[in-house]
Amino acid sequence: MDWNLLVTQLMNGLQLGLLLFLLASGLTLIFGIMDFINLSHGSFYMIGAYFCGTVVAKSGSFITGVIVGLIGVFAVGALVEWLIARKLYRKDHLDHVLVTFGLILIFDTLVHLLWGASGMAIPLPDVLNGQLSFGGLVLPTYRLLIIVAGLLVAAILFILVTKTRLGMLVRAGASNRTMVEALGVNIDRLFLVVFALGAAMAGLAGMLIAPITEASIGMGNDIIIVAFVVVIVGGIGSVKGAFYAALIIGLIDTLSRSYLDRLLMLAMPSNYAETAAPALSAMLIYILMAAVLAFRPQGLFPIAGMK
Amino acid sequence: MLIRIIRTVLIASAITITGVAQADSVKIGFVTTLTTPAGVIGEDMKNSVMLALEHIDNKMGNLDVELIMEDDGFKPDIGKQKTDKLVKQDDVDFVAGYIWSHVLLASMNSVTGADKFLISSNAGPSQIAGKRCHPNFFSTSWQNDQTPMALGEYLNQEGVKSIYIMAPNYAAGKDMAAGVESVFKGEIKGKDLTKWGADAQLDFSAELAKARASGAEALYVFYPGKAGGAFIKQYQQAGLQGELPLYTAFTVDSIALPKLQAGKLEGVLGSKMAQQWSPDMDNAANKRFVSDYLKQHGKYPSFYGAQSYDAIMLIKSAVEATGGNLKDKDALRKALMAADYESVRGPYTYGNNHMPIQNFYLREVVEDAEGRWTTKIVKTVYENHQDLHASKCKM
Secondary structure: OOHHHHHHHHHHHHHHHHHHHHHHHHHHHHHHHHOOOOOOHHHHHHHHHHHHHHHHHHHOOHHHHHHHHHHHHHHHHHHHHHHOHHHOOOOOHHHHHHHHHHHHHHHHHHHHHHHOOOOEOOOOOHHHHOEEEEOOEEEEHHHHHHHHHHHHHHHHHHHHHHHOHHHHHHHHHHHOHHHHHHOOOOHHHHHHHHHHHHHHHHHHHHHHHOOOOOEOOOHHHHHHHHHHHHHHHHOOOOHHHHHHHHHHHHHHHHHHHHHHHHHHHOOOOHHHHHHHHHHHHHHHHHHHHHHHHHHOOOOOOOOOOOO | OHHHHHHHHHHHHHHHHHHHOHHHEEEEEEEEOOOOOOHHHHHHHHHHHHHHHHHOOOEEOOEEEEEEEEEOOOOHHHHHHHHHHHHHHOOOOEEEEOOOHHHHHHHHHHHHOOOOEEEEOOOOOHHHHOOOOOOOEEEOOOOOOHHHHHHHHHHHHHOOOEEEEEEEOOHHHHHHHHHHHHHOOOEEEEEEEEOOOOOOOOOOHHHHHHHHHHOOOEEEEOOOOHHHHHHHHHHHHOOOOOOOOEEEOOOOOOOHHHHHHHOOOHHHOOOEEEEOOOOOOOOHHHHHHHHHHHHHHOOOOOHHHHHHHHHHHHHHHHHHHOOOOOOOHHHHHHHHHHOOOOOOOOOOEEOOOOOEEEEEEEEEEEEOOOOOEEEEEEEEEEEEEOOOOHHHOOO
16 A cells, blocks of 8 residues: 555545536525526636636736736626526526526537637646645645645635624525515525626636646536536535535545445456556445435435425 | 627528528638637637637638537537537538537537538547547547656656556546556556536645645645646645645646736646647647737637647648538548648647547746746657557547
């Protein structure tokens, strides 16, 4: 057993999980509080990456890119809520799916028109392009930064949800929306803020991943499905559930990519194992979701009072 | 969307033109990927096809060329559907293009079954070079195994003792891994086949960690299109250059390099790969192609583009050799087989399976006189190399 490799892979899994959490936390809040299925949540992830990339290209500073990008995505999120989503809360889920799927196509085409098809690389400052070593363990600095940033946002979100008035309303809204409205809370404003915050967090995830992969059209559509898996496994509307489910899924994905082929080689010839392993590891998270839906349909960490 | 509008206009005009004079044109369908992030490859191919048509004044002999571009969306089922449309509805004479081996494998029978010609300008799966070879299939690229074989041969020459292999899990990915494995004399320390398709895996953290831990002397990867750029970035961020030298096939190309340069990823400079073509090749056809492409698009064409340019020129040579008689399939086939045109890679011949028998070179990433990152030929690895599957083809 190579312990260094295991620790590296655990860190890789943690990093993937935290990125998923950034995406899924907004999704689960919007889904839980507004009962709104937002397929185009992944578009905020893409837009975040493009905003950040454009600013970095102009200013040369990654931090400036992230800050301006966050403000930009927050604004786009607020605009989408105000112009489109707000009119749909009372309609049924099929309408949500149709409209937000249309939004995906609109955002993808807009990005294509504005930035072209070829994608955008985001250069990192030299400090972040290096590696840190701990004994025999070598980890890319930037991946550590993603972990730190992810944990930080998770902590802020936790405080926001459990300790502030906004968080109280969010939790109340997630358990019983009608009651919150009946108590005279300005539900429109609450929804606007939650929607835009969710968008900004998705945008942050996009900005963090883009220097590793690059910003490209449709990048959010690939990962949004996994984010929905996180939401369902964690329990709809539950930020805590999204956090644990994202980590579980990040670790399952990374560890199966790392060890499944060797495990399968014990049972079958190596040329079969090396083809079967990636296919099987891509399926594992869906198997987990199916199991959760079958045995605990409310999710692993459902919120109190949710039917 | 714009492409779709242009296409509609093209088709509409095609209908009116064909109504008047059917024999006055040669119809070429071109299937590539124009949407999804892999659309950057299709764009390069399209630019090159357009440049080829410009160079030949849109004429092959007395015939006007009618080009119909189709987008396969990076999916075999869509590729086949578009191919069927080109063959049945548009009644084209040639279908060219195809980036992806799995798309080509799904689409080929639609073309050859209707007794049309298929000119692959990229994909070269082992099946079509071997058992599934067909008289109406020709390639202006290579058989998938050949390029990695050339790289494997170079690794032997350099005395590399062990390698780690990474490639996407699809038809060509497996061929690319098998190609190196068949030639390389050292030890394969490990191999990862990663998820591929429209939602391909782009984060290689787990695989890179395995490669580092494997103790291999070098890393060999095949990641075409945008995955290549993502891979190089993560390779550098993981600090592997120096520790685990990188050898690639179809990964570091003119599509990836401008973006790698924009991202200041200097780790890629000096990295080596095998290829049958390079922008710096010294022949008249290539000089014209590369300099005009640079003028029009401000960047170097990729090998995908070079092969697409060649596909148009090959078709032109055949149409002209038969005096524009598109009905005489045997004469066309014979003319295609002769490969009597000025290929941008220099002269080559066709084997029994209609795959090129050609040279393979070792290329290195360098900076050109104007500071642009490009590739340069270092040496010839294989001369007049034929693929291994030709013997399995009964033709």
